[in-house]
Amino acid sequence: MIKDMDKKTAEEKMSQLEWYITKHCLWQYNSRGWDREIQNERILGKTKQILCGENAREDDSTADKYYWSEAMTLTGAFKRYFPWLEETSKEDIAVIMHMLKEKMDYTMIKGSLNVELTKEQY
Amino acid sequence: MPYHQFECSECIPERLHHAVDKNPGEQLTDALPLGYLNTIPGSISERGCAYCGAKHVIGTPMKDVIHLSHGPVGCTYDTWQTKRYISDDGNFQLKYTFASNMKESHIVFGAGTMLKSNIIEAFKAFPEIKRMSIYQTCASALIGDDIEATAAEVMEEMPDVKVFTCNSPGFAGPSQSGGHHKINLAWLSQMVGTGEPEIFSKYVINYVGEYNIQGDQEIMKDYFYRMGIQILSTFTGNTHFDDLRSMHRAQLNVLECARSAEYICDELRVRYGIPRMDIDGFGFEGISDSLLKIGYFFGIEDKAREIIAEETARWKPELDWYAARLKGVRICLWPGGSKLWHWAHLLHKEIGVDVVSVYTKFGHQGDMEKGISRCEPGALAIDDPNELETIEAMYKLKPDVIFTGKRPGEVAKKIRVPYLNVHGYHNGPYKGYEGWVRLAKDIYNAVYSPIHRLALLDISKDEIPTDKEFETRQTLSDVKLSDEIKNSAVLRQCTSSYDPIPALREKLKKNESYLFPDPETGELRKVPVEKLMKNKVVDVEQ
Amino acid sequence: MTNRIIRAIDTVSFWKKYETIKKRIMSCELKTKERIGTINPIFTCQPAGAQFASIGIKDCIGLVHGGQGCVMFVRLIFSQHFKESFELASTSLHEDAAVFGALKRVEEGVDVLLMRYPNVKVIPIITTCSTEIIGDDIDGVVLKLNDGLLKEKYADREVYLVPIHTPSFVGSMITGYDLALKDFVSYFAKKEEKTNGKINLITGWVNPGDVKELKSLLSEMDVDATVLFEIETFDSPLMPDGNHISHGETTIEDLRGTANAIGTIALNKYEGGQAAEYLEQEFEVPAIIGPTPIGIRNTDTFLQNLKKMTGKPIPESLAKKRGIALDAITDVTHMFLAGKKVAIYGSPDLVIGLAEFCLDMEMEPVLLLLGDDNIGYAHDLRIKALQDSVKFKMEIVTNADLWELENRIKNEGLELDLILGHSKGRYIAIDNNIPMVRVGFPVYDRAGKFRHPVVGYAGATWLAEEMANAIFADMEYKHNKEWVLNVW
Numbered sequence A: 001m002i003k004d005m006d007k008k009t010a011e012e013k014m015s016q017l018e019w020y021i022t023k024h025c026l027w028q029y030n031s032r033g034w035d036r037e038i039q040n041e042r043i044l045g046k047t048k049q050i051l052c053g054e055n056a057r058e059d060d061s062t063a064d065k066y067y068w069s070e071a072m073t074l075t076g077a078f079k080r081y082f083p084w085l086e087e088t089s090k091e092d093i094a095v096i097m098h099m100l101k102e103k104m105d106y107t108m109i110k111g112s113l114n115v116e117l118t119k120e121q122y
Numbered sequence B: 001m002p003y004h005q006f007e008c009s010e011c012i013p014e015r016l017h018h019a020v021d022k023n024p025g026e027q028l029t030d031a032l033p034l035g036y037l038n039t040i041p042g043s044i045s046e047r048g049c050a051y052c053g054a055k056h057v058i059g060t061p062m063k064d065v066i067h068l069s070h071g072p073v074g075c076t077y078d079t080w081q082t083k084r085y086i087s088d089d090g091n092f093q094l095k096y097t098f099a100s101n102m103k104e105s106h107i108v109f110g111a112g113t114m115l116k117s118n119i120i121e122a123f124k125a126f127p128e129i130k131r132m133s134i135y136q137t138c139a140s141a142l143i144g145d146d147i148e149a150t151a152a153e154v155m156e157e158m159p160d161v162k163v164f165t166c167n168s169p170g171f172a173g174p175s176q177s178g179g180h181h182k183i184n185l186a187w188l189s190q191m192v193g194t195g196e197p198e199i200f201s202k203y204v205i206n207y208v209g210e211y212n213i214q215g216d217q218e219i220m221k222d223y224f225y226r227m228g229i230q231i232l233s234t235f236t237g238n239t240h241f242d243d244l245r246s247m248h249r250a251q252l253n254v255l256e257c258a259r260s261a262e263y264i265c266d267e268l269r270v271r272y273g274i275p276r277m278d279i280d281g282f283g284f285e286g287i288s289d290s291l292l293k294i295g296y297f298f299g300i301e302d303k304a305r306e307i308i309a310e311e312t313a314r315w316k317p318e319l320d321w322y323a324a325r326l327k328g329v330r331i332c333l334w335p336g337g338s339k340l341w342h343w344a345h346l347l348h349k350e351i352g353v354d355v356v357s358v359y360t361k362f363g364h365q366g367d368m369e370k371g372i373s374r375c376e377p378g379a380l381a382i383d384d385p386n387e388l389e390t391i392e393a394m395y396k397l398k399p400d401v402i403f404t405g406k407r408p409g410e411v412a413k414k415i416r417v418p419y420l421n422v423h424g425y426h427n428g429p430y431k432g433y434e435g436w437v438r439l440a441k442d443i444y445n446a447v448y449s450p451i452h453r454l455a456l457l458d459i460s461k462d463e464i465p466t467d468k469e470f471e472t473r474q475t476l477s478d479v480k481l482s483d484e485i486k487n488s489a490v491l492r493q494c495t496s497s498y499d500p501i502p503a504l505r506e507k508l509k510k511n512e513s514y515l516f517p518d519p520e521t522g523e524l525r526k527v528p529v530e531k532l533m534k535n536k537v538v539d540v541e542q
Numbered sequence C: 001m002t003n004r005i006i007r008a009i010d011t012v013s014f015w016k017k018y019e020t021i022k023k024r025i026m027s028c029e030l031k032t033k034e035r036i037g038t039i040n041p042i043f044t045c046q047p048a049g050a051q052f053a054s055i056g057i058k059d060c061i062g063l064v065h066g067g068q069g070c071v072m073f074v075r076l077i078f079s080q081h082f083k084e085s086f087e088l089a090s091t092s093l094h095e096d097a098a099v100f101g102a103l104k105r106v107e108e109g110v111d112v113l114l115m116r117y118p119n120v121k122v123i124p125i126i127t128t129c130s131t132e133i134i135g136d137d138i139d140g141v142v143l144k145l146n147d148g149l150l151k152e153k154y155a156d157r158e159v160y161l162v163p164i165h166t167p168s169f170v171g172s173m174i175t176g177y178d179l180a181l182k183d184f185v186s187y188f189a190k191k192e193e194k195t196n197g198k199i200n201l202i203t204g205w206v207n208p209g210d211v212k213e214l215k216s217l218l219s220e221m222d223v224d225a226t227v228l229f230e231i232e233t234f235d236s237p238l239m240p241d242g243n244h245i246s247h248g249e250t251t252i253e254d255l256r257g258t259a260n261a262i263g264t265i266a267l268n269k270y271e272g273g274q275a276a277e278y279l280e281q282e283f284e285v286p287a288i289i290g291p292t293p294i295g296i297r298n299t300d301t302f303l304q305n306l307k308k309m310t311g312k313p314i315p316e317s318l319a320k321k322r323g324i325a326l327d328a329i330t331d332v333t334h335m336f337l338a339g340k341k342v343a344i345y346g347s348p349d350l351v352i353g354l355a356e357f358c359l360d361m362e363m364e365p366v367l368l369l370l371g372d373d374n375i376g377y378a379h380d381l382r383i384k385a386l387q388d389s390v391k392f393k394m395e396i397v398t399n400a401d402l403w404e405l406e407n408r409i410k411n412e413g414l415e416l417d418l419i420l421g422h423s424k425g426r427y428i429a430i431d432n433n434i435p436m437v438r439v440g441f442p443v444y445d446r447a448g449k450f451r452h453p454v455v456g457y458a459g460a461t462w463l464a465e466e467m468a469n470a471i472f473a474d475m476e477y478k479h480n481k482e483w484v485l486n487v488w
Helices: A007-024 A033-051 A062-081 A083-087 A090-110 B013-018 B050-059 B073-078 B104-109 B112-125 B138-142 B147-157 B176-190 B216-226 B243-249 B258-272 B284-298 B301-326 B339-351 B365-374 B387-397 B406-414 B432-447 B450-454 B473-477 B501-510 B529-533 C002-025 C046-054 C069-082 C095-100 C103-116 C129-134 C138-147 C149-153 C173-188 C208-220 C252-260 C273-283 C295-310 C316-337 C348-360 C375-379 C381-389 C402-411 C423-432 C456-477 C482-487
Strands: B019-021 B066-070 B131-136 B162-166 B195-197 B203-210 B229-236 B252-255 B276-278 B330-333 B354-360 B380-383 B401-404 B419-421 B537-539 C028-032 C062-065 C088-090 C122-127 C160-164 C199-202 C225-228 C263-266 C287-289 C341-346 C364-370 C394-398 C418-421 C436-438
Touching (some): A007 A062, A007 B284, A007 B339, A033 A062, A033 A090, A062 A083, B013 B019, B050 B066, B050 B073, B050 B131, B050 B162, B050 B176, B050 B229, B066 B112, B073 C046, B073 C069, B112 B131, B112 B147, B131 B147, B138 C129, B147 B162, B195 B243, B203 B258, B216 B284, B216 B301, B216 B432, B216 B501, B229 B243, B243 B258, B243 B537, B252 B258, B252 B284, B258 B276, B301 B339, B301 B432, B330 B339, B339 B365, B339 B432, B354 B365, B354 B387, B380 B387, B401 B406, B401 B432, B406 B419, B419 B432, B501 B529, C028 C381, C046 C069, C046 C122, C062 C069, C062 C103, C069 C088, C103 C122, C122 C173, C138 C149, C138 C160, C173 C252, C199 C295, C208 C225, C208 C456, C252 C273, C263 C295, C295 C316, C295 C348, C295 C456, C341 C348, C348 C364, C348 C381, C375 C381, C375 C394, C381 C394, C418 C423, C418 C456, C423 C436, C436 C456, C456 C482
Parallel strands (some): B066 B131, B131 B162, B330 B354, B330 B401, B401 B419, C122 C160, C199 C225, C263 C287, C341 C364, C341 C418, C364 C394
Antiparallel strands (some): B019 B380, B195 B537
16 A cells, blocks of 8 residues: 555555665576575565664574664665655555565566476575 | 567578567567577577587686586687686686597597596696696587596595596587586586685675686776675686685675676575576676675775775776767677676666677577566677677668677678677776776777778769778768867866776785674774685685 | 727727717707696697688588587687688587487588578588597488478578598697598598699698799699699788678588599698598508608798699799899898707697708707607608708707797707797797797787798798898897898
């Protein structure tokens, strides 16, 4: 449910965030589908939490630290590139980030034409 | 993204799905070139073999190792001196190559005993070297020599040596990439975990997929050391054999070339829980994001920001001098596997050029996903290109400069397009802030070369202009520039010296600039330079 | 009285012992490398030689049956040496083929090449170690293709498939070249009624600069020749219309015509001798094999052989050319080159020719390294001549690698004033501060050496001056009487 903006605007803003990730990030390209699922989930999840001022650390594990560092760097870049984030409400950010995750799950996993994603072993 | 049909490949229709034109609004899910499939015989592909991927790309950069190929001399000869993976202690790995010199009698009767004699001979010739890697070739693999057994025997008899064996003959995969995979997993299973390192910093990484081409690793090492991070091992540029035996003790694997080394990172994550962090060591924004990410991981992002600010201030005016003059220059970015995606976006954004084509010689579909994502609409992306296709592409795209290998660069030269060596660089290193400026300078010198332009004139047909005695690079490049840029007091040309690496090595030797936090107390202190040059690694009791 | 006789006998036996020892120390020894392994090879393997022969032929694209590296790296080293790209293809042996056989890939490779390169006429199928070990019958597959694919799909095209067996575990790039050359000649040579009035000049593994000089000598003597291979065009220009691939110019007609020549001169015994012998045996084309025309004396002999074979006189213009060379060489010999100790490595004919020339120029070639295990070297008359006549300590090492040279310098006290060899040995010169003149193949760490001859009178001049200039540069870097050159 969108609060202050309509679906079309949300999609457009989501595209901007997506564009940044497409041009600058590498974490979404791990070589197996199940791995990409975890990357998207953890990193985009934490990015949303940071943008919304929530606690983004689950535990002290190095894995969590890793996802958090990616998310922190990404958030910093988002804020630099997209000043409109400053004026966007937490609810709308949550919606945009949700759309972003769905889109990235589709592009990088479900709809990906990369046949190596379905292999079991590395 | 429609698939791109090359005219010269109409007769081999399977090629259709190996190239796409990226059009505006299109997504990766619309079309993606196939990748890492068997090569079409007779196509004159750019690919090399799996032995090359294992021995030449990954094995031989290790600097204190005898690299012995078990087979006839050709394989070792071909991979000797032909790549610029330097080291900071004499370049043993560039100067010496070893072959067991298989002959017909060995093919018929086997070569096990001869291999053992070879190993002992080699160690005898270089008594100060105690480490060896033995690489299988097509010949020894086909006769079924058990090199692991021979290596085990030698290590039993000579307890102070260690011998790594790599079973990656030339035919073991469609391209070099097969070799990367094999050596990654072989190293992991034979050597990782067999050595315990001395940990002298709170922050410990492996720097993976970095081969110290022209000093790349040493540039990045400087940044990491300035942040107080211990590089347990580099896989495998400018590194000691023993360092790589202790990879399991790192807190983070910083991965550059995912194509060649993601395998060992993925396995280290599964077996030891070490996260894999992919970075770009090229481009100002690439490096800045990478250092910041690593900084966040260790809680030292402020240190990262310091370096980012310092380096950017130092080198941006120079980068911008070239960027102002390279806007719209058309580039074919035609490397082996990774640089198509490391460089595609940042070349465009920070140096201003248009990347009109990307290709990968031996990459997988993942490399194409990254490469196509990072290049702009209008680009032609090709998997496993062959010679006629690249010539057709060059004529169609009319690039101003081509980034490719040494030999295809000769083809480009004949089409009157200058080339820059994307594998071993021209005047590298190209990593780091300084390196990116050096790349910009090389592009500038290639594109605005007065002599190169003279090749466009046909003195037997064209009107010969007689109004100029000479041109300079700047008369060519500044023709359309505004006065503001031409007369800028801020922008300046590259001030990087011919070889920036000796200064870094001096800096390391002097050991006045690097402080590492004690792993227990966190107190910042200097670490003895001997430890920085060669870490102490103790054998783990088996 | 007895004492005097005993003392006399003692003296005689002493002098006999002295002479034997002196002969051993002060003589030319032929030995072979004792180590079984190779450290820093002098040569690469056979397929490279076959590929070098292939690129000398017009409208020819070699199809190397083996792993991709066997072609990719050879194309690379050619491009390093000539700063040009050459067309060579691979059948791309992959894992499945290694197990099940790969002849299908040869068939596919031929088809793909013919489809995409409409001008290609000659496709040598060059084997490598992998495909020889697997046992792929390329002769059989060529017959199959000739009867099948070529008749069905390419009936209106002139296509020649030449099987060449060059596994890497036999010989070296030198034998590979020799063998391929013979295979091309034996495949194409066709006896006609009349001779063609030409001689066959088999140059051996040389540079475009050598071919240019040889052709100039032939032209001065008004001798018409089929040059194998015509590679002057390897030094190809950068033209406005783009001619993106360099290639040789020897045609199928040239190869056919070799059977009808009035004679063959093969300059290098180990790089073309087989083909010359074949033409003599099969078609009664008289062959003269050697000597490599390096230096004045060997060039004189070459001209003499040309005269013998064609009846053409040696013109005064060549005497003048010779004179110019002698003038240049004598400027540098007794002042600077005399007594200089040289090590030479590379292909056998080149090494022997250089050694002979060095001796004529008062130098002391103290170490010759021949890079493969050809048993013929021990019977080579030129080597025997060196063994018989050289009175200073000289070693000729067969089956050698570059560690044989470096080890002697580093660990056995060998002192050298000059090294003659190809670029793979560059670090020996660099790290030990020994001046080096780049000759042979490959030379990639200097600009343009392939444009210069080492054969003929022009080659003799170039060699002498290169050696002198290398020594001069070294004198300056080391401040070793560099002031001598102020007024030379």
